[in-house]
Amino acid sequence: MNEHTDLEKPFWVAKKEDNSVLKYGELMEGNILNTKMTIYTFETKQEMIDFIEANGHEYIDEEIK
8 A cells, every 4th residue: 555645745646557547636744655556756736747648548637626
């Protein structure tokens, strides 16, 4: 299991090796991301978006309500 808790790099992308599944978001204080997928972390939202697009996916900005 992979874990991400570093708030200095709050933006993250979790993806399968074959690039078939890609999830992303922003880590908030007090949260922990746990997944079997590989986790990539970023200091800025733009770095995360660039990584998503470089891996053949489209970034969709969804606001959680």
